[in-house]
Amino acid sequence: xxxxxxxxxxxxxxxxxxxxxxxxxxxxxxxxxxxxxxxxxxxxxxxxxxxxxxxxxxxxxxxxxxxxxxxxxxxxxxxxxxxxxxxxxxxxxxxxxxxxxxxxxxxxxxxxxxxxxxxxxxxxxxxxxxxxxxxxxxxxxxxxxxxxxxxxxxxxxxxxxxxxxxxxxxxxxxxxxxxxxxxxxxxxxxxxxxxxxxxxxxxxxxxxxxxxxxxxxxxxxxxxxxxxxxxxxxxxxxxxxxxxxxxxxxxxxxxxxxxxxxxxxxxxxxxxxxxxxxxxxxxxxxxxxxxxxxxxxxxxxxxxxxxxxxxxxxxxxxxxxxxxxxxxxxxxxxxxxxxxxxxxxxxxxxxxxxx
Numbered sequence: 001x002x003x004x005x006x007x008x009x010x011x012x013x014x015x016x017x018x019x020x021x022x023x024x025x026x027x028x029x030x031x032x033x034x035x036x037x038x039x040x041x042x043x044x045x046x047x048x049x050x051x052x053x054x055x056x057x058x059x060x061x062x063x064x065x066x067x068x069x070x071x072x073x074x075x076x077x078x079x080x081x082x083x084x085x086x087x088x089x090x091x092x093x094x095x096x097x098x099x100x101x102x103x104x105x106x107x108x109x110x111x112x113x114x115x116x117x118x119x120x121x122x123x124x125x126x127x128x129x130x131x132x133x134x135x136x137x138x139x140x141x142x143x144x145x146x147x148x149x150x151x152x153x154x155x156x157x158x159x160x161x162x163x164x165x166x167x168x169x170x171x172x173x174x175x176x177x178x179x180x181x182x183x184x185x186x187x188x189x190x191x192x193x194x195x196x197x198x199x200x201x202x203x204x205x206x207x208x209x210x211x212x213x214x215x216x217x218x219x220x221x222x223x224x225x226x227x228x229x230x231x232x233x234x235x236x237x238x239x240x241x242x243x244x245x246x247x248x249x250x251x252x253x254x255x256x257x258x259x260x261x262x263x264x265x266x267x268x269x270x271x272x273x274x275x276x277x278x279x280x281x282x283x284x285x286x287x288x289x290x291x292x293x294x295x296x297x298x299x300x301x302x303x304x305x306x307x308x309x310x311x312x313x314x315x316x317x318x319x320x321x322x323x324x325x326x327x328x329x330x331x332x333x334x335x336x337x338x339x340x341x342x343x344x345x346x347x348x349x350x351x352x353x354x355x
Contacts, residue, residue, distance in 0.1 A: 004125040012122040013185050019113045020182040026106045027175045028332055031168070033099050035328040038222055039321045042095035043159055044076045044152045049100060057097055064090070076157035103145065107138055130181060137174050144170055161223025161256065168219040172212065175332070176339055183343040187292075200280075200289060201345040207276050208338045214269040215331050220256055226263040227319040233312050236264060270311055273334075277304040293344045300337040307334055 008016070037043050047070050058064040068089050071077055077084065114131055117123045123131065148163035221227055230236035245260040254261040281301040284294055307330035314323045 004121055004123055004128055006125060008122065008124050008127075012117075015122065016117060016127075017182060017185040019117075020178055020185065023106065023110050024175060024179050024182060026102065026109060027171065027178070030099070030102050030106060031171050031175070031332060032325055032329055033095075033102060034168070034171070035222065036321065036325055037095045037099045038164070039319070039324055040092060040095055041080075042092035042099075043149060044074065044157060045071060045089065045092040045096045046100065046149075047071055047074050047153055049146065055101060055104065067093070074153060074157070075155055076152065079157050100145075103142060107142070110135060110138060127181070134174065134178055134181075137170065137177070141167070141170050141174060159223065161220050164223040165216055165219040169216055172215060172335065176335065179336065179339055180343065183340060187340075187343060200283065200287070200293075201342070203280055203283065204338070204342045204345050207273075207280060208342055210269070210273050210276055211335055211338050214266070214273045215335065217262070217266040217269050218328075218331065220262045221266050224257070224259050224262055226259040226266075227315060227324070229259050230263055231315055231318050233267075233315055236260065236267075240264075270308065274304050274308050277301055290344070293341065296337060296341045296344055300334070300341060303330065303333050303337055306330055 046067075058067050064086060068086050071089060071093075081088075114135065118128065144163070144167050148159055148167045151160040151163050152158055230242065234240075236242050241264045242260045245258060245264060246254050248254045248258050255265065256262065277300055281297045284297045288294070307327070310323065310327040310330050314320070314327045317323060
């Protein structure tokens, strides 16, 4: 890496920051579109995907008939959507097609500028391997997406919730990873050294883990369509946890495969996350950290209130697509702000070299 500069000049830093902002925005949109695809039952509409020429959709009636004929041989059509006409098929096909095309576009938008910045030596020696690792993760995400879809194209027309959560989790990892690199380029470190700041940094890191766990638990809710059951709050019907919540054996399966338990877990984690955000905000309000940190905690608390409201509303209204999509958007915004808070709380002394 000796041919790359140790530090980037201001112009290169701005250019790379804009590029990463575009990539993060596209991944954000990709996660939301993936959620809509799941909510509309569109994920299994494309029974094959050509990685080279698959970018071209059906362009005429005969092409549509050919694609639809392949879908009519799939388990989803034979067991779930039997009798669906071509018009109905198009309505689900376009969601899945758009999701796959956006994923492919993200790869192109990442790779071509990356190669340009490499060629022009605009990246620092520290940033090159980190961005290369991000590209590898993106390739693995594409493979994992197809592996997920394959689980619903065999006998049971249902995507494995385990593969769905793995696909979502890797998307979140890539988003958070690139977002952190963007933060390092854009925001100067706040001086938060000291014993009080050290405790606050630990709390913020634990909150990040809790937010990530809550989002992942939401993936299991989506994978099992658990939001369509027990549409009451705060109780689930007449119970806090219905008797069916521990019906599967061995017991650990209930945490990932039982609709009642999965929804209960997500409720508990969501409320625990909200309470943690509130307590962290109170801590910052009393101890008066750096202005950048205080501003971030204000925004985080506001977004947490909105997110809890969206979650409860989505449940009570039986998971309307638009509201459920807003709920997923809110989750990503909470994650974005928690990452920003953790970045703001890094010690300036520990960051001697900017990327």
